[in-house]
Amino acid sequence: MSIDLPAGSPPARVAFYNDPKVRSIAYQVALCAVIGFLVYEAASNAIANLERARIASGFGFWHTTAGFDISQTLIAYSAQASTYGRAFWVGLLNTLLVAGIGIVIATILGFVIGIARLSKNWLVAKAASGYVETIRNIPLLLQLLFWYNAVLKALPEMRDSYKIPGGIFLNNRGLFVPEPIFGNGFSFVVIAFGVGIVGSISFYVWARKRQEQTGQQAPVFSVALALVIGLPLAVLALSEFPLTFEYPQGGRFNISGGIEVLPEFAALLFGLSIYTAAFIAEVVRAGILAVSHGQTEAAYSLGLRAPPTLRLIVVPQAMRVIIPPLTSQYLNLTKNSTLAVAIGYPDLVQVFTGTVLNQTGQAVEVVAITMAVYLTISLATSLLMNVYNSRIALVER
Amino acid sequence: MNRIFAILALAVVFAAQSASAQTLKTVKDRGMLNCGSNGTLAGFGLPDAQGKWTGLDVDSCRAIAAAIFGDANKVKFVPLSAKDRFTALQSGEVDLLARNTTWTSSRDTSLGLNFVGVNYYDGQGFMVRKTLKVNSALELNGASVCVQQGTTTELNLSDFFRARNMQAKTVTFATANEAIKAYDAGRCDAYTTDASGLYAERLRLANANDHIVLPEIISKEPLGPAVRHGDDQWFDVVKWTLNAMINAEELNITSKNIDEMTKSTNPDIKRFVGTEGNYGEQLGLGKDWAVNIIKHVGNYGEVFDRNVGAGSLLKIDRGLNKLWNKGGIQYAPPIR
Numbered sequence: 172m173s174i175d176l177p178a179g180s181p182p183a184r185v186a187f188y189n190d191p192k193v194r195s196i197a198y199q200v201a202l203c204a205v206i207g208f209l210v211y212e213a214a215s216n217a218i219a220n221l222e223r224a225r226i227a228s229g230f231g232f233w234h235t236t237a238g239f240d241i242s243q244t245l246i247a248y249s250a251q252a253s254t255y256g257r258a259f260w261v262g263l264l265n266t267l268l269v270a271g272i273g274i275v276i277a278t279i280l281g282f283v284i285g286i287a288r289l290s291k292n293w294l295v296a297k298a299a300s301g302y303v304e305t306i307r308n309i310p311l312l313l314q315l316l317f318w319y320n321a322v323l324k325a326l327p328e329m330r331d332s333y334k335i336p337g338g339i340f341l342n343n344r345g346l347f348v349p350e351p352i353f354g355n356g357f358s359f360v361v362i363a364f365g366v367g368i369v370g371s372i373s374f375y376v377w378a379r380k381r382q383e384q385t386g387q388q389a390p391v392f393s394v395a396l397a398l399v400i401g402l403p404l405a406v407l408a409l410s411e412f413p414l415t416f417e418y419p420q421g422g423r424f425n426i427s428g429g430i431e432v433l434p435e436f437a438a439l440l441f442g443l444s445i446y447t448a449a450f451i452a453e454v455v456r457a458g459i460l461a462v463s464h465g466q467t468e469a470a471y472s473l474g475l476r477a478p479p480t481l482r483l484i485v486v487p488q489a490m491r492v493i494i495p496p497l498t499s500q501y502l503n504l505t506k507n508s509t510l511a512v513a514i515g516y517p518d519l520v521q522v523f524t525g526t527v528l529n530q531t532g533q534a535v536e537v538v539a540i541t542m543a544v545y546l547t548i549s550l551a552t553s554l555l556m557n558v559y560n561s562r563i564a565l566v567e568r
Numbered sequence: 569m570n571r572i573f574a575i576l577a578l579a580v581v582f583a584a585q586s587a588s589a590q591t592l593k594t595v596k597d598r599g600m601l602n603c604g605s606n607g608t609l610a611g612f613g614l615p616d617a618q619g620k621w622t623g624l625d626v627d628s629c630r631a632i633a634a635a636i637f638g639d640a641n642k643v644k645f646v647p648l649s650a651k652d653r654f655t656a657l658q659s660g661e662v663d664l665l666a667r668n669t670t671w672t673s674s675r676d677t678s679l680g681l682n683f684v685g686v687n688y689y690d691g692q693g694f695m696v697r698k699t700l701k702v703n704s705a706l707e708l709n710g711a712s713v714c715v716q717q718g719t720t721t722e723l724n725l726s727d728f729f730r731a732r733n734m735q736a737k738t739v740t741f742a743t744a745n746e747a748i749k750a751y752d753a754g755r756c757d758a759y760t761t762d763a764s765g766l767y768a769e770r771l772r773l774a775n776a777n778d779h780i781v782l783p784e785i786i787s788k789e790p791l792g793p794a795v796r797h798g799d800d801q802w803f804d805v806v807k808w809t810l811n812a813m814i815n816a817e818e819l820n821i822t823s824k825n826i827d828e829m830t831k832s833t834n835p836d837i838k839r840f841v842g843t844e845g846n847y848g849e850q851l852g853l854g855k856d857w858a859v860n861i862i863k864h865v866g867n868y869g870e871v872f873d874r875n876v877g878a879g880s881l882l883k884i885d886r887g888l889n890k891l892w893n894k895g896g897i898q899y900a901p902p903i904r
Binding site: 221223224225226227238239240241242250251320323324328343344422423424425427434435512513514515517521525526528529530531532534 | 650651654655658674675677678679680700708709710711712717718719722723725726727730736737738739740741742746747750753754755757796797798
């Protein structure tokens with residue numbers, strides 16, 4: 172803070188310790204020094220006390236053999252050969268898997284319910300409000316336990332599995348689906364898929380340009396569908412199906428082979444998606460209501476029908492309001508996935524701050540690593556959403 | 569998230585408090601012993617509907633309170649899950665851990681604990697449904713097994729199957745409660761824990777008679793109380809409380825005859841009851857420390873019998889836990 176003196180008068184001479192600038196810098200340096208000292212003291216004291224109590228410290232455990240099994244592993248993992256470090260990655264990938272799929276499902280479900288709540292159809296609107304009010308007012312942990320027990324109780328035992336045509340089994344041990352094995356020549360199908368995506372984007376750009384020039388619309392959706400799905404299927408047929416399936420086989424106790432979806436995963440995914448969708452629905456509803464009704468009326472008076480009005484006029488403007496709170500819902504979903512411990516899903520917290528912490532006894536290190544991981548995931552999500560937000564934000568002139 | 573806060577608090581405790589080596593003095597000043605207990609395992613540590621705790625480990629804590637205060641009720645039991653128990657002891661939340669905990673080398677060294685002895689020689693087993701028609705753990709290849717997290721059980725299970733080239737699908741739960749519920753709901757073919765735990769948990773299942781405990785014992789599980797490393801005086805108090813209970817059974821001193829025994833002329837018994845020597849003072853306790861243990865809690869045999877043995881619902885055979893001169897391996901160094 173400086174004081175404006177009348178022009179022309181000579182600057183008053185003040186001692187340097189009375190200079191506001193010098194003072195404010197001095198205070199900040201002093202504060203930093205005090206905080207730095209406290210952190211240093213706390214850390215060195217903790218290390219000294221850990222040593223005195225003869226509790227192991229350091230990160231040497233990272234390379235020690237783990238010796239315990241994990242029920243769901245996305246990367247190769249075995250109790251005898253893998254380390255605690257490997258167990259960490261297994262847990263982290265399991266967390267990212269459930270959070271990633273959960274975010275996609277919660278977003279779709281949330282948008283549908285948020286828009287449904289604004290529907291003119293009385294029944295649809297009331298059903299959507301009923302969903303939101305019920306789900307968001309029941310604690311998530313209870314919902315997870317409900318889903319887990321619902322999954323276990325509703326499904327039959329292994330011997331009485333539901334057999335779904337196509338080699339799929341469903342029982343209280345999970346859902347077992349055939350695993351695709353890619354043979355020679357499958358790379359052509361992947362290339363066809365890539366070509367399909369590039370083709371769809373080009374067609375979209377061309378169709379848009381033509382619409383701007385001539386006003387004619389093109390069937391973008393059907394063409395894109397044909398390119399992305401039809402083309403790879405056609406190539407698959409032409410190259411004589413280089414794709415085989417490993418079918419699940421019933422054993423004495425369990426079904427083996429194929430891809431296994433654990434009931435713990437299903438329950439956690441359902442619980443997280445359904446819970447977060449209720450909050451996203453409210454965010455979407457708020458965003459849509461924030462768009463002035465005059466915009467809708469203007470669109471109608473231009474002759475647009477209700478669906479294109481929603482899609483072209485209302486939602487793009489609503490997105491500006493929706494994105495920031497949506498980001499925090501995504502972060503909540505990721506952090507809430509730590510409730511997996513209650514139902515036995517091997518996420519990062521269950522594997523790492525549960526078993527690894529207990530087997531090594533190194534609470535300080537393990538919890539520090541886990542907190543750093545969640546901080547990184549959250550900051551990365553925020554960053555992506557902020558980049559998207561700044562792209563769609565209203566540019567004021 | 570609570571767990572994260574607990575551990576943050578632990579870090580703060582490590583940072584702020586310079587580790588106190590005066591546990592006995594702290595306990596005496598507080599007038600109360602804080603004992604880390606199980607809380608969900610019948611026979612070892614379980615509160616009843618009135619909040620009265622019973623169990624073998626619970627009585628170990630009561631015996632220490634009796635030795636220090638002459639009153640077995642000056643104990644606060646802190647229920648701990650398997651995965652949180654060591655953190656609670658390390659941080660000083662409890663004075664000792666008596667929670668059916670297996671004595672292993674890494675727990676003794678890198679966890680900063682000291683095990684005082686063994687109050688129950690156990691081993692890991694499996695429980696399955698009778699309808700599976702399985703008679704041996706060796707037939708469990710490919711089975712799903714429910715297990716509790718943060719235990720030696722989790723590691724033994726993996727070792728057992730690996731050593732025999734068998735496969736198991738383990739489903740791991742944070743507490744024994746969740747694991748046994750999932751087993752009961754049919755999520756797993758087998759449930760595994762220490763054999764004593766299997767008998768105790770079986771009582772809680774919907775239909776206890778539909779389940780059998782398989783004969784194989786796949787590991788050594790010496791269970792015993794543990795204290796923090798670095799306080800030898802406290803270590804001695806806890807260790808000799810356990811030894812006194814075992815010695816009392818060997819000397820036929822029971823809670824019923826303890827008053828007559830104080831008049832005994834047998835030198836072993838005179839040292840035990842404190843009419844000869846100053847063994848209690850050497851521990852930092854009163855002369856009648858051992859008398860109080862036996863009077864208020866009982867000797868090892870009495871405690872075993874009423875909590876897990878013939879006098880309890882569990883009816884577990886004493887097996888290895890018989891005294892050394894009766895065919896078992898329970899043996900305590902002499903008081904002299």
